[in-house]
Amino acid sequence: MQFSSEVENMFTQDEIEEILKDEQQFYIEYAERKWLDRYFKIKAVANETQVPSIVSSISDMPHGSSNFKKSKTEMYALKTIQASEWLEILYSALQALSPIEQELIELKYMRRRNGGSLYSDEVIYPQLYVGKTRYYEIKKEALEILGRNLYGVFAERGFS
Template identity: 50%
Template sequence: MDYVEKYWLNRYFRMKSMSKKTHVPSITATISDMPKSKTNEFVSKTENYALKSIEAAEWIDTLETEVNNLPRDYSKLIRLKYLQRRGDGQTYEDEVIYPKLNISRAKYYQMKKKSLEELGRALFGHEF
C-alpha cells in the first residue's frame, strides 16, 4: 500500500505536468577550464528535456493503464481520491469520496485498502 502511494500516486500530478511541459534550454555558451570528456560524448540539454518529458508521459500511461485494468469500483475510488483535484489544488478528503461512491465509511476504507493493494501488485516491477 505504501509503495503505490509513495512511488506512484503521490507523484502523479508532478509527472503529469512534466509530461506536458515544453522545456526551452539555455542557449548561453559556457566557458570552462575543465578538460573535455575523453569519451567524446555530446550531452544535449534539449535532448535531456525531451527525454524527461517522454519518460514522464510513459510513466503516466503505465499508471493510467493499470488503474483502468482494476475493477470498476476500485478504479473509480483511485481516480476520485488520488487522480483528481479540488478547485484549490488539493485532493479530495475521504469524507467527500465515500458518499460519491454510495458506500459506507467502513466499506470505503476496506475498498480503498484492497484497491491500493491490487494497484501496487500491478505496478510493482515497472522500472522508471
C-alpha cells in the same frame, strides 16, 4: 506434497496472517508513495511544452565518454518522454481495477479541489454511494492491487 505440509507446520495461522498483512501494507505504501504521490509532478513534466534554451556545445570527447555533456534539449525531451511512459504505465495498471476501484483512486489521488488540495475520504465515499467501512475496504484492496501491478515495472522495462 510432504514439503508443503512441513512448511505449513513451520508457521502458526496468526504468523501467516501477520506476514500477509505486512505484505499487503508494503504494496499499499508502494502504490501511494512511488506512484500516486508523484502523479501531479510527473503529469506536469509530461505536459510541459516549454522548450529549454538551446545551447550547442562542441567537444572533442567521444559521445560515450563520461565527460561528454548531453544537450539540454535532449535531456528535456528524454524527461518528457519518460514522464509520458510513466503515466501510460500508471493508467494501464488502473485499467486492471474494477470500475469502483478506479473511480476511488482517481477521486482520491488524481483530482484536486479548486484550492489545489486533494479530496478527503469523507467527501469521496458518498460520491461512490458506499458506506464509510466499505469505502476503506475498497480503498485498501485497490491500492494493494495497484501496488502489486506496478511493483518492479521499471526494473523489467529498464527504467530507473
